[in-house]
Amino acid sequence: MSKSKRLLDLMMTVNRKRKFTVKELAQEFDVSPRTILRDLQELGELGVPLYSEVGPHGGYQVLNERILPPIAFTEEEAVAIFFASHALRHYSSLPFETEAESALNRFYLYMPGDTRDRIDQMKNRFDLVSPVRQLESPHMAILLDGAIRQTVIAIEYESGGGSSSRHIQPIGIYARNGLWYCPAYCFVREDIRLFRCDRIRSADYAGGERRPLDLQHVHLGNWESHVRLKQDRVSLRAELSREGVRRCEAELWLARKLRPREDGTGWLEGDVPKSELPYLAQFFIGLGKEALVESPGELVAYMKKTLADIMRQYE
Structure with missing residues (x-):
């Protein structure tokens, strides 16, 4: 085995093992200690963060800031990854904002000159636009880490009813219409609740204050089905024209409720939280004659009141 290939394999091995001894590696690679x-020593000079521990149980460990081995991308793959990360700039907050910017700059820096020229041209001709909201969500990194590690997080939460202290176990985070949301098990409500990330004023690991639940089977794709208390939800049904179907297809949060017909028309059907009725009223008013809300009656009432307020504004 050539030295360059051994170094590459060694880099992947130490990243995988995290803790090892020189004797173990020597036996695995069939070389001398x-x-x-x-x-x-050469890996350390290349930037792999290693440190040694002395004593009978000592050896080497890799620090948390691990360096990935070199990965070969085609030009098309590199450009695709660049623009996937570049599109995130429309969000004022990201759970990995500094790291994403660093990776983006590194991608751009190490690309050939003609590829950089191509990217510079594409920046003005390709984009993934998301609504720009100036609402900071500075605690998303700890929420995402809590979801991955199944850890309880202590938060201060600001809602319409005022500020409250909560212990939550995050399930994940997702963006919708420029805002970030975190479904999480709330130990105060003893059920899964949806939190707006920009309304979380502080967040920290709860330590031993609360024992985490086993929520490995709950994720962003199925968390709503695990909400036990359904009394704060109502049944939605709305008829859609062809244009209404097309416009609702662009809304990811409506995907499971959309029922298209063969002629292109369709309808929306499913449960929605009562707390979202004011937002839904604005949404359906925006669809105009492309949608006809049949239920719930509370949503129709919200829409009529909103339209009446608009009419009075222009009298």
Whole structure:
């Protein structure tokens, strides 16, 4: 095995093992311990964050900031990854904002000159536009980490009813219409609730204050079906024209409620939280004659009141 290939394989091995001894690596790569020591020194010079521990149970460990081995991308793959990350700039807050910007700059810096020229031209001709909201959500990183590690987070939450202290176990985070949301098990309500990330004023690990639940089977694709208390939800049904169907297809949150017909028309049907009725009223008013809300009656009432307020504004 050539030295360059051994170094590459060694980099992948230490990233996978996290903790190891020189003797273990020497046996695995069939080289002398002295050779492994030299290779580890070279990996350290290349930026792999290693440190050694002395003693009978000592060895080497890789710090949390691990360096991935080199990955070869085609030009098309590199450009696609660049623009996937570039499109996130429309959000004022990201759970990995600094890291995304660093990766984007590194991608751009190491691309050939002609590829950079191509990207510069594409920036003005390709975009994924999201609504720009100037609402900061500075705690998304800890919420995402809590969802991945199944950890309880202590938060201060600001809602329409005022500020409250909660212990939550996040399920994940997602963006919709320029805002970030976090479905989480709330230990105060003893059920799953949806939190607006910009309304979370503080967040920290709860430590041993609360024992986390086993929510590995609950994720962003099915969390709504695990909400136990349904009394705060109502049944929605709305008829849609062809144009109404097309416009609702662009709304990811409506995907499971949309029922298209063969002629292009369709309808919306499913449960929605009562707390979202004011937003839904604005949404259906925006659809105009392309939608006819049949139920719930509370939503129709919200729409009539909103339209009456608009009419009075222009009298």
